[in-house]
Amino acid sequence: MAGEEPVAGFAMAVVREDGRWRCSALDNAALAELDAAITALAKMRSTGAVFGLLAVDEEFFVIVRPSPRGASLLLSDAAAALDYDIAADVLDLLRVDPPDEEDESVWPEGDLEVLADLGLPGAELQVIVGEVELYPDEQLQMIAQRCGFENEFTALLDEL
Template identity: 40%
Template sequence: MPGTGSVRLLDDDVDFALAAYRRDGRWHLDDLAETALESVETLAGAVRRFDSGEGALGLVGVDEDFFVIVRVEGHTTRVLLSDVTAAEEWELAESAVDFLGLPDPVDDDDVGPAGDLAIVADLGMHAVDMAVLVDDVELYPDEMISDIAARLGFGADFDEATGLDAP
């Protein structure tokens, strides 16, 4: 958002940007274009094309700093931002805060998630488990999403796509 000091995402800032979706009972992953990462709305629009009726997820990790999960099911969009304070520096995170109708964070706000901790509860990861995971300051965003992906059933594919499986 102009004038707020937020940084627009560049290719170098994006650790991963993937769509995860189920089709014929199997998980699939596809890369998302950089143009989809301008805002929660553009991300949801890009992910919506993968929704086969079982919902689709947009998984984005930025600068080893935070992640955003966007889940679309039909016209419904749900969002989870791993660190609300990222909105002070990154447009995508600021867009998530705006989408959620939250006030802009201030310098003394604590690091913490914003949005729907139950975003994938029906798929196998409950809100309490999600809260514990995103509160672990020792983990990087890709490690957190890897854990989520493993619980949902596509962990090995996520790790391969992001290079986490490399020795």
């Protein structure tokens, strides 16, 4: 993969420990390779929740939440797998076939309950994902606001 254009966007880790939220940047390799994102997040030792938010090329987002039994994943637009390796990797891990190239519709794939224990039920996450006129960073900001880490999210985005 040497010489490939880096993927635009941002990748951040979100940690909730002792009732406090912390957001930190992940290496940009996390935007290109799902394994890189999962590995980076799994290395973060915490007694609380750890998950990653990946906004890719102003097109879609991925939520990655590692656990001992494997990563929980949510891809905001399954059709992104036709153009982006990381989205294709998500579908592979979920054992879901990519959509037909002619299919114009947008739908999420994965675990809509991925953040339910943090205050964002699947039905609400479905509504946020359904806001297709918004950019992924705007959708992720809605998620941050709903879960209670909007200030930390915004502060990190301002640094990136």
